[in-house]
Amino acid sequence: MPIDFSAPSLVVARALIGASVFVDGVGGTIVETEAYDQTDPASHSHAGHTARNAAMFGPPGRAYIYRSYGIHWCMNFVCEPEGHGAGVLIRALEPTAGIERMRERRGLDALTLLCSGPGRLCQALAVTHELDGMRLDRKPFRVVARRPDAAVTVQAGVRIGISKSRELPWRFVLAGSRYLSKPMR
DNA sequence: TGTATGATCGCCT
DNA sequence: GGCGATCATACAG
DSSP states (O other), X not given: OOOOTTSOHHHHHHHTTTOEEEETTEEEEEXXXXXXXXXXXXXXXXXXXXXXXXXXXXXXXXXXXXXXXXXXXXXXXEESSTXXXXXXXXXXXXXEEOHHHHHHHHTOOOGGXXXXXXXXXXXXXXXXXXXXXXXTTSTTEEEEOOOTTOOOOEEEEOOSSOSSSTTOOOEEEETTOTTOSSOOO
C-alpha cells in the first residue's frame, strides 16, 4: 500500500517511520521525522505562502526542500490536501543502499553519521533545491511504505532545533535506533 | 560529555 | 539588521 500523503502531517510522520526513501537508488530506512502544519508557529508555512515555501502549499506527495542556516539542505514530504501548507521533515535514515556513494559525498566512514540529521542526509543523497516541488513517485525518488505486518515501535517526543511550539510532541522516531540525529530523551 | 562558535542564505521586521 | 526545522570543529572539564 502506498503512503497516503493527503493525510494530516502527524499521521504521515508516524507512518513514515520504517518506510524507505531513495534518491537515484541511494537511501535507506526512515528512522526520524517531524510534523509541521500551518497552525504551527514553528512551521515555514505558518505565515503564509512565499516563494521559498511554495511547494508546501502545492499538491501532496511532493518534496519541499529548503536551505537551512544558509548552508545545508533539508527535505520534507508535502502532506494534506493542496493549499494546507503541511509537511513532514525527514530527519534521519538508516543507510541501506548506495553507502559507498554516501561516504564519498559526506567524506566520512562512520555509518551512523552518514544520514543522521536533516542536513546530513540531504548531502548523502545529493538532495538540493533542484528537487524542490518534485513528485515523490517519480524518478529520481522512490518511497517505499513499510510492510503492514512490520513490527515497528514508534516513539513520539518534542521536536529539535526550534524555538516556537517546543512543547508539541510532533517528533517521531524508530524506538532504539542507532541512527537518530539525537536520542529520544 | 558538554558548551561555544562560525559558516552564510532567504525571509521577515 | 536579525534570525533560523544545522553541522563541524574547538576547547573545557
